[in-house]
Amino acid sequence: MPLQDSPLWWLFAIMSAAFWLVIMVRAMPTRGLKAFVATGPVALFVCVVGYCLRYGDSFATALPVYCAVVIAVPTGFLGHRNALREKLSDPAVAYGDAEGPWTLQACVSLLMFGGLAVYYVTH
Template identity: 40%
Template structure:
């Protein structure tokens, strides 16, 4: 098994972000949505950096959790590209519509993948 402090986790983190962006970018209808989606991995990295600094954990030990978050979101949207695209196009045309993300076809898939991937990552880290 790969050690928690292995530098390969940086490669896995970059691959996870690439998969995240490759899965979600085609579903975005305009530039603003693409910018918003691309802030997700950045915000996640800032969060694990802050945790690392606050609790004095090496950042490489938290990279599996970062990878799990990105992979879980990307896996949660797999197979829903057309539905995501139409949903985001509708959101772009009518920004005043109330948010109802729970009625989307990928909600159940993400609700399953996030706990599974994060559970595996936390088990691995601890």
């Protein structure tokens, strides 16, 4: 597919990372959680770089999957920012133990965006 190698995917990747930062960082109540969540797009990009170097794929062909994951995670939290902030404000609740109505929404968005990206890359 000619659009898979398009340089526009780099622009989409930057926009996806900005979307992540706007949604996820604003949802975190403490400075430490904000810093932790802000590293998400970079950590995912390191995984993409490792995959591309290991299997010899071009970055442009892996960027659709990167964009899908980076967009899917914040989409899963849309509409639940205040509830998430309230839950994470409790020092007894660890970041990984914060469950709420956003959990199902995040899982569905990851499956939907991830499935669409894999379909796009493979066809």
